[in-house]
Amino acid sequence: MNKLGVRLVGTVTNALVMLFSLSAIFPLIWMGYTSLKTNKEFSLNIVNLPTKPVLDNYVSAFDVGDLSSALFSSSFNAVISVPLIVLFSFVIGYFFSRFNFRGKPLLMAVLMLGMLIPVHSLLVPLFVQLNTLGMLDHRLTLLLPYIAINLPLTSFLFLSFIRDIPAEIEEAAYIDGSTFDRTLFTVVFPVCMPMIATATILNVLHTWNEMPFALILNKSAELFTLPVWLTFFSSQYSTDYTGKIAGLVITSLPTVILYLFFSQKIMNGMTAGAVKG
Amino acid sequence: MKRKRFIQSTLLAVLALIVIATTGCGSNGSASKGADENSGGDIGLTFGHFRVSKDNIDVLFGDTLNQFRADHPNIKIKEEAVAHDPYRDRTTTLGASGELPDIFMANGSMILDFASKGYVAPWDNVIKEDTAWSNDFVDGAFDDFKVDNQIYGVPVKMAAVHTIYYNKAIFKEIGINEFPSAWEDFKKAITTLKEAGYTPIGMGNRSSVPVGSTVFSTLADRVTGTNWFNEVKSGERKFTDPEFIQALEAMKELIDLQAFNPDINSIDEGQGEALFYNKEAAMHISGSWFLPRLVREAPEDIAANTGMAFFPAIEGGKGDAHAVAGGGGWSYAVNARLTGEKKEAAIELIKALSGEKFAVAQKEISEIPARNVANYDESKLSPLANEYSKMLEGISYTPVYDIRLKPALVKTIYQGVQELLIGASSPQQIAEKVQSAVE
Numbered sequence: 149m150n151k152l153g154v155r156l157v158g159t160v161t162n163a164l165v166m167l168f169s170l171s172a173i174f175p176l177i178w179m180g181y182t183s184l185k186t187n188k189e190f191s192l193n194i195v196n197l198p199t200k201p202v203l204d205n206y207v208s209a210f211d212v213g214d215l216s217s218a219l220f221s222s223s224f225n226a227v228i229s230v231p232l233i234v235l236f237s238f239v240i241g242y243f244f245s246r247f248n249f250r251g252k253p254l255l256m257a258v259l260m261l262g263m264l265i266p267v268h269s270l271l272v273p274l275f276v277q278l279n280t281l282g283m284l285d286h287r288l289t290l291l292l293p294y295i296a297i298n299l300p301l302t303s304f305l306f307l308s309f310i311r312d313i314p315a316e317i318e319e320a321a322y323i324d325g326s327t328f329d330r331t332l333f334t335v336v337f338p339v340c341m342p343m344i345a346t347a348t349i350l351n352v353l354h355t356w357n358e359m360p361f362a363l364i365l366n367k368s369a370e371l372f373t374l375p376v377w378l379t380f381f382s383s384q385y386s387t388d389y390t391g392k393i394a395g396l397v398i399t400s401l402p403t404v405i406l407y408l409f410f411s412q413k414i415m416n417g418m419t420a421g422a423v424k425g
Numbered sequence: 426m427k428r429k430r431f432i433q434s435t436l437l438a439v440l441a442l443i444v445i446a447t448t449g450c451g452s453n454g455s456a457s458k459g460a461d462e463n464s465g466g467d468i469g470l471t472f473g474h475f476r477v478s479k480d481n482i483d484v485l486f487g488d489t490l491n492q493f494r495a496d497h498p499n500i501k502i503k504e505e506a507v508a509h510d511p512y513r514d515r516t517t518t519l520g521a522s523g524e525l526p527d528i529f530m531a532n533g534s535m536i537l538d539f540a541s542k543g544y545v546a547p548w549d550n551v552i553k554e555d556t557a558w559s560n561d562f563v564d565g566a567f568d569d570f571k572v573d574n575q576i577y578g579v580p581v582k583m584a585a586v587h588t589i590y591y592n593k594a595i596f597k598e599i600g601i602n603e604f605p606s607a608w609e610d611f612k613k614a615i616t617t618l619k620e621a622g623y624t625p626i627g628m629g630n631r632s633s634v635p636v637g638s639t640v641f642s643t644l645a646d647r648v649t650g651t652n653w654f655n656e657v658k659s660g661e662r663k664f665t666d667p668e669f670i671q672a673l674e675a676m677k678e679l680i681d682l683q684a685f686n687p688d689i690n691s692i693d694e695g696q697g698e699a700l701f702y703n704k705e706a707a708m709h710i711s712g713s714w715f716l717p718r719l720v721r722e723a724p725e726d727i728a729a730n731t732g733m734a735f736f737p738a739i740e741g742g743k744g745d746a747h748a749v750a751g752g753g754g755w756s757y758a759v760n761a762r763l764t765g766e767k768k769e770a771a772i773e774l775i776k777a778l779s780g781e782k783f784a785v786a787q788k789e790i791s792e793i794p795a796r797n798v799a800n801y802d803e804s805k806l807s808p809l810a811n812e813y814s815k816m817l818e819g820i821s822y823t824p825v826y827d828i829r830l831k832p833a834l835v836k837t838i839y840q841g842v843q844e845l846l847i848g849a850s851s852p853q854q855i856a857e858k859v860q861s862a863v864e
Binding site: 187188191192193208211212213232235271272275276279288291292359360363364367368369372376379380381382383384385386388 | 436439443475476477478479480482483504505506507508509510511514515518519521522524695698699702703712714715717718721722723724755
């Protein structure tokens with residue numbers, strides 16, 4: 149009886165969890181098949197499967213705006229800014245977790261403020277600042293804001309992760325004659341691999357999806373990123389929904405692939421802080 | 426030690442590179458801009474607009490721009506274009522920092538804001554001098570872009586912000602062959618439709634704007650008349666006047682007849698359109714912009730059976746029945762800092778985008794141009810579009826609440842209508858709330 153009860157609870161829990169994962173995966177599946185529908189079909193019913201799938205939306209997506217330069221801009225921003233964010237955050241997190249120095253609470257508070265101020269309230273001041281410096285509308289314009297805006301969260305992630313790594317590892321390295329830098333980058337850094345994977349995917353997502361800065365700070369068509377390109381499917385009164393969804397598939401494919409590639413590492417990263425070793 | 430210094434200097438170098446590269450090229454950019462102005466031959470203009478999609482009007486706009494470039498090789502136009510919705514955010518931000526492009530599209534409320542800050546140049550002299558260009562504009566076309574009796578924008582096009590699209594087949598089925606031309610008959614039709622199991626009017630009003638804009642602006646004008654609106658805007662009259670309460674009561678009459686779908690406040694516009702496409706609703710109320718979409722996306726039997734009408738006259742109302750809420754909406758504006766040949770080039774470009782030739786082309790893709798055009802090719806329009814353009818001949822445009830009033834006030838009125846729809850407030854309560862928002 150008791151055994152049966154346990155099994156029943158297990159089955160019900162499993163079914164519930166499976167329902168949840170279905171609700172998480174369904175939007176992706178919906179996006180996939182909706183991109184094969186025509187706008188006529190879409191306007192009649194948004195959930196139905198396509199009656200006869202067409203690839204027109206993908207073909208015409210290349211005629212909207214300038215897809216190739218948007219792909220390049222987004223990739224460029226992510227490839228340059230994400231490694232820098234991860235590197236800086238790792239070092240900041242390490243110092244905050246291992247050392248006590250004068251002004252540390254203040255510095256941490258400043259970093260924390262970076263997380264609390266909403267991006268939209270930064271738009272106008274940042275625009276004015278970059279405008280006075282003559283840094284607007286350039287291939288590299290978005291890099292500094294992207295690095296700065298993502299530093300706080302990533303630094304705190306590294307801070308809490310490194311706090312849980314036993315300091316004995318580093319002490320052992322010092323006894324063997326390792327220098328500080330060598331210890332930092334060849335001993336601590338590899339131990340942080342799960343968190344590096346997590347931070348990478350998180351920041352790639354942030355920079356890849358970022359819209360307000362990309363829209364305001366640049367104005368040349370060739371510098372627009374994918375989120376800005378996606379809006380080009382809408383005119384004043386109407387939106388080419390299925391075309392836009394095909395565009396969404398194109399833009400989210402790289403991040404989905406990246407996630408699948410890193411997902412095992414992310415799981416480790418998420419649970420790594422939970423159990424003290 | 427060596428390694429440490431290496432890492433430090435690499436990091437510093439990367440950051441320094443970013444800063445130097447962006448600032449360096451930034452100043453290069455402005456230097457070349459200066460050169461443009463001085464070289465005499467070339468005139469550089471920046472143009473902010475939202476014509477980026479593959480819609481007919483956006484394609485026409487692009488073609489006209491390219492034609493202008495070919496005709497004026499010395500005018501170099503740099504487009505700063507993003508889609509309509511982000512364009513509004515972007516322009517508001519640019520406006521806040523005073524960095525607007527040389528020419529840009531601006532709506533009524535932007536003009537109101539920018540004119541008071543001196544960012545946009547008035548058009549009155551140009552309109553007076555070049556009557557060949559300015560004479561043929563539709564009556565009231567410039568009204569949305571007037572601040573203190575000065576005109577600051579040239580209308581892009583006209584839009585009727587109210588049209589009843591109805592399913593002729595359903596109306597025939599319940600025994601009505603002609604769209605009712607009196608308010609009482611219209612209400613009777615709604616009762617009959619309801620009894621036959623149809624949703625009389627299917628709409629989505631989640632954002633509170635659709636019903637407020639496409640139903641209430643016109644319905645209210647039928648009752649209050651346009652004079653009352655102008656007087657209330659200038660502060661001579663109040664929203665607690667009997668006129669406005671009667672307008673809300675007319676709206677309530679429709680609601681009491683259960684004219685709208687019960688879930689109206691929780692679905693969006695697209696879902697409201699689907700009710701009409703699926704024959705669940707006999708009528709859908711929207712603006713002139715819905716027509717091209719209907720022709721393109723509706724099932725064929727729906728498109729073939731669609732008729733169009735405006736609200737009938739309301740007995741005792743002060744408004745003209747041959748009128749709809751509508752207006753220019755968006756305009757082309759010129760930056761006030763432009764002078765000399767740059768300003769002339771900008772004016773010339775805007776004339777090309779608002780002249781006879783452009784208006785005819787607009788008409789032929791089923792748009793409503795801001796000027797009267799006589800000679801266009803009717804065969805290029807769909808039958809529905811032809812019928813619609815006949816309906817709009819000689820019509821007068823009355824104020825659209827969300828274009829003429831301040832955003833906060835609009836929100837109070839439209840949310841009031843939303844509350845009326847679910848019976849949460851009475852007309853009297855809403856009128857008092859709106860009036861207190863004014864004060």
